Amino acid sequence: xxxxxxxxxxxxxxxxxxxxxxxxxxxxxxxxxxxxxxxxxxxxxxxxxxxxxxxxxxxxxxxxxxxxxxxxxxxxxxxxxxxxxxxxxxxxxxxxxxxxxxxxxxxxxxxxxxxxxxxxxxxxxxxxxxxxxxxxxxxxxxxxxxxxxxxxxxxxxxxxxxxxxxxxxxxxxxxxxxxxxxxxxxxxxxxxxxxxxxxxxxxxxxxxxxxxxxxxxxxxxxxxxxxxxxxxxxxxxxxxxxxxxxxxxxxxxxxxxxxxxxxxxxxxxxxxxxxxxxxxxxxxxxxxxxxxxxxxxxxxxxxxxxxxxxxxxxxxxxxxxxxxxxxxxxxxxxxxxxxxxxxxxxxxxxxxxxxxxxxxxxxxxxxxxxxxxxxxxxxxxxxxxxxxxxxxxxxxxxxxxxxxxxxxxxxxxxxxxxxxxxxxxxxxxxxxxxxxxxxxxxxxxxxxxxxxxxxxxxxxxxxxxxxxxxxxxxxxxxxxxxxxxxxxxxxxxxxxxxxxxxxxxxxxxxxxxxxxxxxxxxxxxxxxxxxxxxxxxxxxxxxxxxxxxxxxxxxxxxxxxxxxxxxxxxxxxxxxxxxxxxxxxxxxxxxxxxxxxxxxxxxxxxxxxxxxxxxxxxxxxxxxxxxxxxxxxxxxxxxxxxxxxxxxxxxxxxxxxxxxxxxxxxxxxxxxxxxxxxxxxxxxxxxxxxxxxxxxxxxxxxxxxxxxxxxxxxxxxxxxxxxxxxxxxxxxxxxxxxxxxxxxxxxxxxxxxxxxxxxxxxxxxxxxxxxxxxxxxxxxxxxxxxxxxxxxxxxxxxxx
Numbered sequence: 001x002x003x004x005x006x007x008x009x010x011x012x013x014x015x016x017x018x019x020x021x022x023x024x025x026x027x028x029x030x031x032x033x034x035x036x037x038x039x040x041x042x043x044x045x046x047x048x049x050x051x052x053x054x055x056x057x058x059x060x061x062x063x064x065x066x067x068x069x070x071x072x073x074x075x076x077x078x079x080x081x082x083x084x085x086x087x088x089x090x091x092x093x094x095x096x097x098x099x100x101x102x103x104x105x106x107x108x109x110x111x112x113x114x115x116x117x118x119x120x121x122x123x124x125x126x127x128x129x130x131x132x133x134x135x136x137x138x139x140x141x142x143x144x145x146x147x148x149x150x151x152x153x154x155x156x157x158x159x160x161x162x163x164x165x166x167x168x169x170x171x172x173x174x175x176x177x178x179x180x181x182x183x184x185x186x187x188x189x190x191x192x193x194x195x196x197x198x199x200x201x202x203x204x205x206x207x208x209x210x211x212x213x214x215x216x217x218x219x220x221x222x223x224x225x226x227x228x229x230x231x232x233x234x235x236x237x238x239x240x241x242x243x244x245x246x247x248x249x250x251x252x253x254x255x256x257x258x259x260x261x262x263x264x265x266x267x268x269x270x271x272x273x274x275x276x277x278x279x280x281x282x283x284x285x286x287x288x289x290x291x292x293x294x295x296x297x298x299x300x301x302x303x304x305x306x307x308x309x310x311x312x313x314x315x316x317x318x319x320x321x322x323x324x325x326x327x328x329x330x331x332x333x334x335x336x337x338x339x340x341x342x343x344x345x346x347x348x349x350x351x352x353x354x355x356x357x358x359x360x361x362x363x364x365x366x367x368x369x370x371x372x373x374x375x376x377x378x379x380x381x382x383x384x385x386x387x388x389x390x391x392x393x394x395x396x397x398x399x400x401x402x403x404x405x406x407x408x409x410x411x412x413x414x415x416x417x418x419x420x421x422x423x424x425x426x427x428x429x430x431x432x433x434x435x436x437x438x439x440x441x442x443x444x445x446x447x448x449x450x451x452x453x454x455x456x457x458x459x460x461x462x463x464x465x466x467x468x469x470x471x472x473x474x475x476x477x478x479x480x481x482x483x484x485x486x487x488x489x490x491x492x493x494x495x496x497x498x499x500x501x502x503x504x505x506x507x508x509x510x511x512x513x514x515x516x517x518x519x520x521x522x523x524x525x526x527x528x529x530x531x532x533x534x535x536x537x538x539x540x541x542x543x544x545x546x547x548x549x550x551x552x553x554x555x556x557x558x559x560x561x562x563x564x565x566x567x568x569x570x571x572x573x574x575x576x577x578x579x580x581x582x583x584x585x586x587x588x589x590x591x592x593x594x595x596x597x598x599x600x601x602x603x604x605x606x607x608x609x610x611x612x613x614x615x616x617x618x619x620x621x622x623x624x625x626x627x628x629x630x631x632x633x634x635x636x637x638x639x640x641x642x643x644x645x646x647x648x649x650x651x652x653x654x655x656x657x658x659x660x661x662x663x664x665x666x667x668x669x670x671x672x673x674x675x676x677x678x679x680x681x682x683x684x685x686x687x688x689x690x691x692x693x694x695x696x697x698x699x700x701x702x703x704x705x706x707x708x709x710x711x712x713x714x715x716x717x718x719x720x721x722x723x724x725x726x727x728x729x730x731x732x733x734x735x736x737x738x739x740x741x742x743x744x745x746x747x748x749x750x751x752x753x754x755x756x757x758x759x760x761x762x763x764x765x766x767x768x769x770x771x772x773x774x775x776x777x778x779x780x781x782x783x784x785x786x787x788x789x790x791x792x793x794x795x796x797x798x799x800x
Contacts (some may be wrong), residue, residue: 041412042149048247048407052400058148060097061392064399065382067100067150069375075102075110078138084111084130086137088145098146100402102138102154103373106131106164106199125165125479128199128426132417135200139415151415153406155203155257155372158242159222159477160188160620162195166482168431168621172475172598173208175442175617177224177642178680180721180745182237188438189241191431194252198425200417202409203302204254207238209290210262210306213653215646216270218557218566221475221598221618223265225642226655226677228286229740232293239298247299249409252425255301258294260339261315261326262287264306266653271567272559273307273349281733283310284768286657288325295330301405302335305368307342314350316342317359322367335369335401343368343377356380361390369398427482432622439626441719444615444639445681446601451590451611453633453683454544456498463502463542464488465535465584466549467509467577468596473550475598475618476515476557483621487548487594490624494632502542504535506549506580515553518564528576536583545584545591546631549577549606550616556598571602571649578605585609594627600645602674615641615680633683638719638745640680640788647674656789657736678723678740678788684714684750688722690793691785697798700776703761704797708785710746711753721745722756725784725792731777732769738784738792765799 040046040054056064071078078091103109108124126134135154143149157163160170170176170188179185189207196204209231212223224231235258242256249255262283263276278287294300305315305322315321316338326332346352346359353359360377361384371378384390406412425431445452464470464487472484492501508523508531539545555574559566572578582605585591593610595601598618607613614637619626629635646654650669656677663671687710694705708722724742728735741764744756760783765776778799786792 044413048404051407052403055148055150055403056396056400059399061385061395062097062382063148064395065378066095066097067399067402068370068381068395069099069378070101070103070370070372071099072103072109072373074374077110079110082112084108084126084134086134086141088137088141091138091141092145098142098150100150100152101370101372102152104156105135105154105201106156127165128422129419131164131199132419132422136416143415150403151406151411153203153402153409153411154201155205156196156199156201157477158192158196158204158206159208160475161192161479161481162199163477163479164199165480166427167195167479168192168427168435169474169478169481169484170435170438171442171620171623172221172618173224174221174598174642175619175639176438177230177234178444178617178639179438179441180230180640180743181441182233184438184441185234185237186241187434189238191434193242193254195426195431197252197254198417198422202249202254202411203257203405204242205257205259205304206242207235207256208259209235209294210260210265211287211290212265212643213655214266214270215571215600215602215643216567216569216649216652217265217267217272218559218568218598219272219476220265220600220643221556222477222558226644227642227657227740228289230642230743231290235290235294236297239294239300243299243301245299247408255405255409257302257304257337258291258300259304260306261291261303261321262306263308263310263315267308270569270652276308276310278310281768281772284772284774291326292330295326295332300332300334301408302337303332304337304339305342307339307345309350314346314352316368317346317352317362317366319366327367335405336367337370338363338368338372340373343371357384357389360384364390364394364398369401432483435620436622436625439619439622440629440635442617442619442639443626443630443637444641445630445637445683446595446613446615446675446679447607447610448612448681451592452614452631454631456495456632459499459543461500461502461542462491462495463504463539463545464491464548465504465506465539465545466547466580467505467507467552468548468550468594469503469546470505471513472621472623473552473596473618474620476553478553481621485622485624487546487596487624487627490626490628491546491631493625494628502538504538505531506535506547507531507576509552509575509577510554512554513552515557517554518561520554520565522575525576529579532576532580532583535580536587539584539587539589542589545587545589546594547581547584547591548594548596549573549581550595550597550601551599569649571599571646573603573606578603581606581609592631600641600643602646602648604647604674607674615639633716636683636716636718638680638682638721638747640678640721641675642677644673644677645675657739659734660737661734676788676790678721680721680788682714682718682720684712684716684718686718686720686748686787687711687713688720688785688787688793691724691783691795693783693795693797696796697800699800700778701762702799703759705757705759706742706783706785707755707757709753709755710748712748712750715750717747717749719745719747720787723786723788724758724760725789726760726764727782727784728765728767728777729780729782731767731779733767735767738789740789
């Protein structure tokens with residue numbers, strides 16, 4: 001527990017003692033209060049647990065079940081016929097016992113002429129004014145026209161920005177992870193949280209801390225990469241940015257939802273929601289730690305289980321996972337909310353239940369408190385309690401946890417949003433500046449033969465070519481920001497008055513740019529070859545070619561249904577992109593590639609031949625400016641790869657923290673990756689010392705300080721990420737060849753040096769032994785430091 005946690009506990013105790021000093025004794029009993037004092041649940045001075053207890057004691061079964069469902073497509077039941085406005089009379093008729101939650105008020109789901117597309121990507125968006133008017137109207141009805149006046153909680157998607165019109169779009173999650181910058185993650189999520197909150201929602205479905213071990217999986221871009229420690233650190237920073245550190249939300253904060261517990265990022269065959277064939281020790285040593293770190297170090301409000309199964313048990317019906325581990329071992333006190341449709345999928349996909357009613361029972365028994373997006377299964381719980389199939393206590397527990405979120409969020413005191421505040425905060429100059437900073441710090445220089453950085457004016461005619469040149473790729477779970485800068489926009493602005501900028505499409509990747517379409521079709525090959533010929537002619541007249549290739553929001557995405565796929569069997573560029581590169585490379589001119597992608601760039605042909613490759617991921621709304629700044633040296637790329645980049649799908653799964661028996665070799669191919677985890681170059685050069693220990697020997701409960709000195713020996717200021725790894729040389733169960741246990745990004749001027757000190761404690765050395773006990777075993781450990789997971793210097797540590 002850190003100081004923030006201790007401070008929160010002390011504050012809660014002070015609040016409880018202060019309230020007890022002034023509260024009526026009668027108020028301690030559910031459903032009773034003095035006439036003067038009013039109900040305990042309406043007293044903002046009362047502790048949350050007492051407010052929950054008091055309110056539960058006043059509620060009917062129907063009202064309790066109403067609090068654990070949500071409305072999405074069923075928003076049609078509370079909106080005026082043929083419109084998007086809230087209809088209080090209709091709401092009272094259809095929901096006389098109210099409802100607890102609304103799914104994504106920013107979209108038009110449930111409204112007229114809105115396609116029923118899972119994930120909401122097909123739903124046209126409301127504007128900010130419409131969203132806020134809807135939220136406020138619902139809250140007025142809920143607080144003034146229902147029996148107990150319980151406000152509604154609204155949730156939104158906010159993976160790398162509030163997923164609604166005009167909101168700020170930051171680099172995709174995997175790019176943010178590559179920044180290796182905890183403070184930046186915190187600041188970005190704080191801006192995202194305030195934009196969500198300004199529009200009336202108090203719950204954000206973010207962050208994602210699944211470790212990702214299969215780049216065939218289309219959702220890899222949503223993750224923080226393959227390493228448990230990085231995922232945990234970024235998750236902690238994200239939650240603190242969204243929620244803050246207090247027990248009660250500040251005015252610009254939102255409750256966070258930790259996703260998706262667990263095994264989601266290594267599905268069988270790389271197929272979304274596929275089984276995760278992972279043993280318990282592997283779960284505890286690799287997949288659990290990011291979730292555990294967030295639960296134990298923050299006041300995380302909600303956790304969302306994953307769609308997949310573990311050892312034959314789907315996560316949404318897994319009591320061991322959600323109750324024994326999450327609540328029992330880690331003492332999670334928040335709410336567990338389902339992923340969209342996952343409760344019903346216990347029957348329709350996994351076949352571990354027979355119908356909707358049994359699915360609801362199984363999920364509730366496992367520990368799920370609220371069913372998203374429409375609560376169709378949980379709506380059956382009233383009847384199931386009445387006929388004895390479900391215990392009322394289970395409904396009470398789930399309802400109590402959802403009510404606690406509302407009290408923590410301050411909804412009973414002020415559930416409303418202000419359109420003027422939303423207009424002032426959303427996509428403003430401060431947010432744009434942070435989006436540019438985040439884009440700068442997420443760019444990773446993968447290869448460079450000295451061509452970069454470019455000199456302004458050195459090339460009189462610059463050709464910007466490729467399917468990702470003139471479009472700002474934002475990635476999945478994106479809204480449409482006020483401003484989105486493409487690479488072509490950025491280069492034109494950079495070279496205005498200095499050079500002529502030429503442009504050619506080169507190829508199209510897919511037949512459409514609509515990410516919501518179910519069927520993804522590659523662009524016509526014959527037409528692409530005609531476009532390649534045109535691009536070659538344009539490039540022939542240029543001094544330099546900047547080629548923007550990679551993915552689209554169709555070729556790397558969540559495959560949320562059998563008719564809406566997003567996973568792939570091939571890791572290389574799709575369509576005719578390699579043909580385009582080869583044709584341009586054959587001209588003999590410098591070719592600099594900007595890799596704009598959701599999946600890791602497993603592009604061996606391009607990597608082998610390009611003069612330089614700048615890894616950009618999806619760099620957010622200011623990405624075009626950031627990429628141009630990096631190409632011309634106005635900033636120095638310093639990000640690292642948060643994943644191992646395989647050469648081809650035949651190497652999978654491939655991750656750096658593998659066991660000693662992995663990698664014996666292949667016939668006719670290599671085991672080495674295209675790029676190792678933690679890789680990233682710079683325009684300057686760094687020297688890094690071997691790690692120095694504060695003591696060579698510690699006890700099993702001890703800690704050791706590790707110092708590493710970094711010096712910038714080049715001619716430019718730049719960033720380096722000091723990466724600290726540990727290997728347990730002899731253990732009772734097999735251990736990884738190395739595991740990351742600390743990192744720190746530093747900025748150094750030319751000639752500057754800095755000694756970075758990091759402390760390693762029990763967490764860095766513990767393992768799960770043959771009895772599945774978490775222990776530190778005595779023996780020799782190797783402590784390694786370096787700029788990536790391969791180029792390491794080491795020192796020995798003895799644990800007695």
